[in-house]
Amino acid sequence: MTLSPDSVAQTQGPVLELGVEELRDSLRTILLNLDSGLEDLPDGTMRIAYNSTAVFVDVSAQVLGESVVRSLVTIASPVLRDVVVSPPLCEWVATQGWRYVFGHVTLDALLGTGRIEFQHRLLGEHLGADEFEQAVLAVVGTADQLVETLQARFGGLRYTDLRV
Numbered sequence: 001m002t003l004s005p006d007s008v009a010q011t012q013g014p015v016l017e018l019g020v021e022e023l024r025d026s027l028r029t030i031l032l033n034l035d036s037g038l039e040d041l042p043d044g045t046m047r048i049a050y051n052s053t054a055v056f057v058d059v060s061a062q063v064l065g066e067s068v069v070r071s072l073v074t075i076a077s078p079v080l081r082d083v084v085v086s087p088p089l090c091e092w093v094a095t096q097g098w099r100y101v102f103g104h105v106t107l108d109a110l111l112g113t114g115r116i117e118f119q120h121r122l123l124g125e126h127l128g129a130d131e132f133e134q135a136v137l138a139v140v141g142t143a144d145q146l147v148e149t150l151q152a153r154f155g156g157l158r159y160t161d162l163r164v
Helices: 020-034 087-096 129-154
Strands: 046-050 053-063 069-084 104-110 113-123
Touching: 020 046, 020 053, 020 069, 020 129, 046 129, 053 129, 069 129, 087 104, 087 129, 113 129
Parallel strands: none
Antiparallel strands: 046 053, 053 069, 069 113, 104 113
16 A cells, blocks of 8 residues: 555445444543542533643544544643633744644634644544543643743633633
């Protein structure tokens, strides 16, 4: 087979061995072992509060072809909200926000202000408990460290500043 952008969709692979719900339940057990304060949100996302941020875990299915489906695990932690979108901020996100072993910084900009998150995605089919746990800890730990640094430089509110 020759590598091509469409090679994943062309590859005949198995349909998910674990459905999204089964994988979510398995990851939920791992998260509960990390922190008993785990919250199940109405949309199926799981959340654990941590210092000035939180970690959100979402499991979804990605259809790549008629018989190819894979599960995606998204691990995300909010860094700042209501940040004024400026050229220096955009430059930092573009040139520095990807320089992490696990994950990258994202900027979601709406009407002049934005939300900064730290995010990492994993394939769920062969995801081991240790790999998942380490990714969760890396994402939430990195986001928590970025809060103070980026707030001092670009302003904005911490995740915990918004909670009432």
